[in-house]
Amino acid sequence: MSEADCIQILNAHGVEGIEFLSVEDLRASVLRVVFVDDAELSGDQADQGDDEPTVPVKLKFDAWTADGRCKKGETVPMPVSDAAKLIDEGKAERADPLPRGSA
Numbered sequence: 154m155s156e157a158d159c160i161q162i163l164n165a166h167g168v169e170g171i172e173f174l175s176v177e178d179l180r181a182s183v184l185r186v187v188f189v190d191d192a193e194l195s196g197d198q199a200d201q202g203d204d205e206p207t208v209p210v211k212l213k214f215d216a217w218t219a220d221g222r223c224k225k226g227e228t229v230p231m232p233v234s235d236a237a238k239l240i241d242e243g244k245a246e247r248a249d250p251l252p253r254g255s256a
Contacts, residue, residue, distance in 0.1 A: 180241060
């Protein structure tokens with residue numbers, strides 16, 4: 154995803170003050186905004202004792218989560234910040250349904 158794409162998505166979600174962010178931070182912000190908005194729309198928040206919503210990700214490698222070890226190919230829920238990090242590192246991919254109004 155290009156820097157221009159990130160800025161366009163964040164602007165569409167009403168996020169301000171993004172002109173000083175690095176491309177990596179822009180991408181992480183897009184993931185947070187899109188995941189949080191999608192989770193709020195669909196109510197797909199798992200109760201893990203904190204306020205951060207969770208999102209499903211499909212693992213490309215074995216990984217450790219709060220629930221223990223998960224194997225490559227599994228789809229697991231995880232906090233948005235953890236999901237964004239794994240996706241940015243190429244270790245996972247989004248496994249959530251398309252946002253409402255898409256397609």
